[in-house]
Amino acid sequence: MGTVVRYVFLAAAACFVIGLHLMNSPRTARRGNTLSAAAMAVAIAATVVLVVHDGTITTTGWLVLVLGAAFGSGVGLYTARTVQMTAMPQLVSVFNAVGGGAAALLAIDDIVLALHPGVLGARSTVPGALDILIGGVTFSGSVIAAGKLQGIVPSRPIVFPGARPLNLALAVLFVSSAGWLVADPGSTAAVVVLTLAALAFGTTMVLPIGGADMPVVISLLNAFTGTAVGMAGFVLDESALIIAGALVGASGGILTKLMADAMNRSITGIILGGFGTGDTGPAAGADANDRVRSVSLDDVAIQLAYAAKVIVVPGYGLAAAQAQHELGELAEILEEHGVDVSYAIHPVAGRMPGHMNVLLAEANVPYPQLKEMEEVNPEFPHADVALVIGANDVTNPAARRPGNAISGMPILDVDRAKSVIVIKRSMGHGYAGIDNELYTDPKTGMLFMDAKKGVAELKAAVRTFVGA
Amino acid sequence: MNLDLQTALTVFVLSVLVGFEVISKVPTTLHTPLMSGANSIHGVVVIGAMLIASTAHDVLGYVLAFVAVAFGAMNVVGGYVVTDRMLHMFRARGDGSRQRSTDTKTTSEAKG
Incomplete structure (x- = not known):
């Protein structure tokens, strides 16, 4: 049964690629999206079959699954139907946030609850640590980006004294906690430190970025989400996640480069905070x-x-x-x-x-x-x-x-x-x-x-x- | 099927290259739907979330599974629906006006 489901996943992944390919013309794009959605539906149905077949799921597990899916789909459907087209960037940021967040949660769950105790070790913890790190940064970064776009968080660059040393400290913290996790697989404390450091870093990374640089930031966070999902695929041994994550990572990467080139700015320059990008400048002389x-x-x-x-x-x-x-x-x-x-x-x-x-x-x-x-x-x-x-x-x-x-x-x-x-x-x-x-x-x-x-x-x- | 690390990495690298190849052909006109469509694709993470729900057996496991499934489902459903909504708006010259003139014709025919 497991093998059959894996073949279904492979077919779904192929449909994702074809769906993206059809996006290269407005005439065929809608068909591409429908194909991709259908493939996703089949993959999800196949997963349900797999879960039933495995038989490890508890009644509470089913309840969690159904309620979670109903709640998430309801919110997703409502926002997708009602969102104003001017608010698309916020919505895409929110989807980045939940995608990255879910990917990070998979790794947290896998490591803390030792889903695969037999294979833990560098094989699972290196991608696991990367997943938590990238997923966490994406989650908090995208939430801040969405807040800025929606006007809840001021869109002007928010800089505070000591931001640079703080970022450096956070970077040291997540690198060392990731190392700790690899050295001591399954350490809950390391997971907690890593998660918090990643969330804090995502926040301090996006806060100083101004409104004009948002196209670059959204694209970059999109690439991060894809990478995080890919890493989750490594952790869970699911090639469907690896392929889908890699595709999205590539797409986000290309768009990031295009946007940065169109503004003649380097990606590192934007992340480190470049020229002042307030919403309105002073009136001319x-x-x-x-x-x-x-x-x-x-x-x-x-x-x-x-x-x-x-x-x-x-x-x-x-x-x-x-x-x-x-x-x-x-x-x-x-x-x-x-x-x-x-x-x-x-x-x-x-x-x-x-x-x-x-x-x-x-x-x-x-x-x-x-x-x-x-x-x-x-x-x-x-x-x-x-x-x-x-x-x-x-x-x-x-x-x-x-x-x-x-x-x-x-x-x-x-x-x-x-x-x-x-x-x-x-x-x-x-x-x-x-x-x-x-x-x-x-x-x-x-x-x-x-x-x-x-x-x-x-x-x-x-x-x-x-x-x- | 247990992927060994080498196979998994191969799949990852080749997928990135396929992604670059396919996506670099998408015109700028469609970049927003492309991004939101790609967004729906990373909603595939919901499959992983379902798998962890199937092995959860304590409160922490259930909570993590619930949030992950809800996030993933929102990502998949919302992503595809909004992408479809956007792509529906893209029309070539004449599509809409032809529609309108046919409507007028039908009305005038009805009148006559």
Whole structure:
């Protein structure tokens, strides 16, 4: 029976890979997810069969199993159904937390209760210690990250005196307790110390990281969760967990690298706390204000209505103002009027990888209009109007020059469009805290308005002009 | 089937490589669903949680098993449902409007 179940697990793992493979196109992605979910359901059913067949489970054990599954599924289903798309990063963080937490618990259970007394030793305790360590760090780190994203924990970097020595002490503590565990397998005290050190380290690791770096942090914690699950697979001798964990670890790793590259920052730099990443910078000086050209709503509406090609550059400010639906409708009116509309999406637009695409998809924007940075940059010189809403640092031409905070960061070539319109509430700075040279470009017009109000009024004005 | 450490490591390393290969082809448009889909996959940890529930025989064991099963179940169910919800929103040009025009046609036909 055990062998049959293992083959089922292997088939499920193969379906996970195929499911992920189908994610490479929006046409097949949904089928991929369904395949993966079906494989998971079969694997879980097979586990139930295995548990019944083994017959070691007590009545209380069944009760625990059923109640735990019902409670977890209920909470998961409810949150998944009701969550706002803007809150996806928080939800993914919470799932990272529970996944990492569960993985750590498996190892704790295995070591403390000596599930496999015969095989304990370096064979089980090295991955076990790693599992508890990575799982614990992921759990507390993800909870803090979710809190920051939800606004329960301040999203500004929280630094306190002595943070660095504390982190160092925690690192020494978990390395030594892991060593202790390997030397003395089954030591409950070592498990407790290791768990607490890991939880504390996760907290102090994420607290000093600012809001702008969240896409990197979420990806990194995702990679950690995968690795922790993989380690749990080593502990429990389950290849299904090893394969699934490795897949997720790889996916998280790739996304972490992409996000860090898109911000031109090193992963270690972010974890150790790099440049100040407050949510709002100070307002720009008076001389910058003097040189900007402020435009009226009607000017912008006319420009858009008579353009042949418009590229919209959305940033997180758009989502924060919940203006994506208005934007989708504005684009639809322009399209019906014969204007070619597309969206230029910077990899770090939003709070997690690809977040902006989901927000625009929710606002009924067809995905072929969502263009990646490499794809859209050559198109800017042909665009009559580039409409920037809620994006800042990723449009700053200063990144092409050395010697400033964003030097070398890949940017959208908005300044190469024939005309640029920026909808923005004030001349406030982006995360990098420097002036955006795009705003003082002679061909840039600034529309000083709230994103949602601005886009809604623009929609009405354009509608009047095109007579729709 | 007891995996020896060497086999387990081989499986792990090869899976990481397969993961890199498969995932690097995913377009940025789908990175959020990819991450949440990958999240559901690591919900496979629920299988481990079920196995520890099956061998639990004291209070500590039951508590650990309950929390682990609940965490894992939440991860699996929530992850797949939210990923499906997101992917449902991605549509190519025309899908939605075609739907709408068919609707209008049906209404006008009904009227006529």
